[in-house]
Amino acid sequence: MPTARIQTPLDHLLTEAQRALDTVFGSPMAVRPNPAGDTPEAALDPDQVRHAAGLMRINHVGEVCAQGLYFGQAAVARDPATRGHLLAAAQEETDHLSWCADRLHELGSRPSLFNPLWYAGSYTIGTLAGLRGDGWNLGFVVETERQVEAHLDEHLQTLPPADQRSRAILQVMKLDEARHAEHAEHAGARKLPFPIPSAMALASKAMKAVAYRL
Structure with a gap:
């Protein structure tokens, strides 16, 4: 009976490189159907289209960052259960x-x-968080997802009222992010000390300002 091939550091490097290329330059396929489904496209004026696109670009960037964070954290997670939690969450972020x-x-x-x-910045941050240990690793997940929930709430309030397709997507994303945070808390997440949450919020604010236009 053939034995399983042992993964080498080069194998891991190639896996991470492929994940990065798929996220940034590829077209990752969702496992779940798009929540917008058969929701009809509304007639939006040019300013509304521009605003909706800016918000969805921010959310797309957020998912690129989530992939980098989770893959970076999973790469150095010590506990297989923690690694499995991170990779499962990453799959749902791929849907997003x-x-x-x-x-x-x-x-x-x-x-x-x-x-x-x-992606590169988020992967680096995720790796550094993971190296602190699995409790901190999961704590980073909780804080990240809580901040994402907050900005999704903001976007749901500021989307053009007629843009129900974008709204349907963001509503499901918000539910998923809340569940990721809850699972991480139950798995033993540690509360991040000051000033880490504030620094994360500041970095997120800068990212959103840039991504809205570029």
Whole structure:
């Protein structure tokens, strides 16, 4: 009976490189159907289209960052259960990434030009968080998802009222993010100390300002 091949450091490096390329330059496929489904496209004026596209580009960037964070954290997670939790969450974030990309296309827009930078920075942060230990790793998940929930709430309030396709996507994303945070808390997440949450919020604010336009 053939034995399983032992993964080498080069294998891991190639896996991470492929994940990065798929996220930033590929077209990841969603496992779940797009929540917008058969929701009809509304007639939006040019300013509304521009605003909706800006918000969806921010959310697409958020999912690029989530992929980088989770893959970076999973790469150094010590506990297989923690690694499994991170990779499962990353798969749902892949769904979000695909849905946001679809909506950007429908709005006649494009993803952020800085996606390679967003991914690289997030992967680095995720790796550093993971090296602190699994409790901190999961704590980072909780704080990240709580902040994402907050900005999704903001977007749901500021989307053009007629844009029900974007709204349907964001509502499901918000539910998923809340569940990821709850699972991480139950798995033993540690509360991040000051000033880490504030620094994360500041970085997120800068990212959103850039991604809305570029």
